[in-house]
Amino acid sequence: MTDAGSLLIDHIGRLITNDPQLETGPTGQLGDAWVVVVDGLIASVGTGPAPGADRRIDAAGRCLLPGFVDSHSHLVFGGDRADEFAARMAGQTYQAGGIRTTVAATRAAPDEQLLARAVTLRDEAWRSGTTTIEIKSGYGLSVDDEARTLRIAGRLTDETTFLGAHVVPPEFDDRVDDYVDLVCGEMLAACLPHARWIDAFCERGAFDADQSRAVLQAGRAAGLGLRLHANQLGPGPGVQLAVELGCASADHCTYLSDDDIASLAGSDTVATFLPATDFSTRQPYPDARRLLDAGGVAALASNCNPGSSFTTSMPFCIALAVRDMNMTIDEAIWAATAGGAAALRRDDIGRVTPGARADLVLLDSATPIDFVYRPGVPLIVSTFVAGSIV
Numbered sequence: 195m196t197d198a199g200s201l202l203i204d205h206i207g208r209l210i211t212n213d214p215q216l217e218t219g220p221t222g223q224l225g226d227a228w229v230v231v232v233d234g235l236i237a238s239v240g241t242g243p244a245p246g247a248d249r250r251i252d253a254a255g256r257c258l259l260p261g262f263v264d265s266h267s268h269l270v271f272g273g274d275r276a277d278e279f280a281a282r283m284a285g286q287t288y289q290a291g292g293i294r295t296t297v298a299a300t301r302a303a304p305d306e307q308l309l310a311r312a313v314t315l316r317d318e319a320w321r322s323g324t325t326t327i328e329i330k331s332g333y334g335l336s337v338d339d340e341a342r343t344l345r346i347a348g349r350l351t352d353e354t355t356f357l358g359a360h361v362v363p364p365e366f367d368d369r370v371d372d373y374v375d376l377v378c379g380e381m382l383a384a385c386l387p388h389a390r391w392i393d394a395f396c397e398r399g400a401f402d403a404d405q406s407r408a409v410l411q412a413g414r415a416a417g418l419g420l421r422l423h424a425n426q427l428g429p430g431p432g433v434q435l436a437v438e439l440g441c442a443s444a445d446h447c448t449y450l451s452d453d454d455i456a457s458l459a460g461s462d463t464v465a466t467f468l469p470a471t472d473f474s475t476r477q478p479y480p481d482a483r484r485l486l487d488a489g490g491v492a493a494l495a496s497n498c499n500p501g502s503s504f505t506t507s508m509p510f511c512i513a514l515a516v517r518d519m520n521m522t523i524d525e526a527i528w529a530a531t532a533g534g535a536a537a538l539r540r541d542d543i544g545r546v547t548p549g550a551r552a553d554l555v556l557l558d559s560a561t562p563i564d565f566v567y568r569p570g571v572p573l574i575v576s577t578f579v580a581g582s583i584v
């Protein structure tokens with residue numbers, strides 16, 4: 195529900211609009227700005243003297259930006275994998291097979307427990323400025339458990355993704371093709387009412403290119419949008435497959451060849467980088483500069499999950515992208531807002547322009563460089579979803 199009447203936020207020291215028509219850099223910044231919100235939408239944006247409104251918030255010179263669009267998370271799961279993380283910090287390498295530990299814990303958890311954990315994480319994400327979050331299944335891996343985890347995800351977001359092709363569950367050991375048939379058939383049918391997207395983990399130890407292609411094509415035939423986990427743990431066919439199939443997003447992109455970069459740059463597929471994963475798994479950080487200089491579109495997302503990236507913090511992802519992936523602060527902010535929107539094929543979020551949903555973040559700072567300059571510090575004063583503080 196949105197607050198009734200009009201709301202004016204004025205005395206904004208720096209407003210980040212992501213309005214491509216403003217020739218003020220990639221994020222369309224304005225100084226001494228104001229925003230008027232009506233019925234949960236941005237009604238007008240300007241500089242200098244502000245119009246009247248029913249309610250007013252004085253930004254006192256602080257920075258206001260679009261809410262973060264976190265286009266990749268796995269918020270519905272049971273248990274945690276703190277021991278696995280500790281072992282990794284002591285030198286072990288990340289293995290995709292660890293996903294099965296969370297599958298067992300998720301299958302054993304009742305709905306209320308899964309929902310309560312997901313709500314806690316969603317609230318945590320709100321507090322760090324996230325206003326839209328995509329949530330995948332992928333820790334159920336049976337017909338019933340995939341459908342129920344997606345139903346739970348649907349209580350929190352419209353951006354739900356069916357990820358039955360996450361890994362092969364233990365009961366299908368040595369029968370990968372049978373499992374792919376199940377995903378493409380009965381499991382997809384059960385999950386369809388609860389999903390907007392379909393995804394697959396195209397990686398050694400999970401699904402190969404042909405298996406991933408079969409899953410995404412079945413999803414497309416059923417009416418779902420396509421996304422793909424690609425090139426996370428090593429070079430591979432994932433990015434090329436994502437482009438071939440016209441996926442909205444290729445996610446991870448930790449290992450990008452020159453051909454991968456050229457393919458992404460010549461396509462509508464967004465490269466979604468997940469640097470908190472590379473932090474947690476000690477993979478090398480991708481060089482986003484190569485993609486951006488080639489003309490590719492980048493998004494940043496949290497990949498919040500208990501195995502490879504247990505954080506909901508988009509500010510943390512921005513800090514890593516600027517420090518370790520050669521993005522400028524403006525590019526990283528754009529990727530975490532408008533880039534995430536592009537990865538979800540949405541044009542109503544990720545920008546502060548008339549008609550957009552009034553998803554906003556008020557910073558306790560005049561400048562977003564503080565996401566990197568003051569890492570780990572709580573910088574968010576307020577998060578607004580559709581014009582209301584959450």
Ligand code: NIG
Nearest residue numbers: 293296395423497499501502
């Ligand atoms: O995006 N890569 C595959 N899926 C998750 C990992 C989940 C896990 O380790 O539990 C990811 O990193």
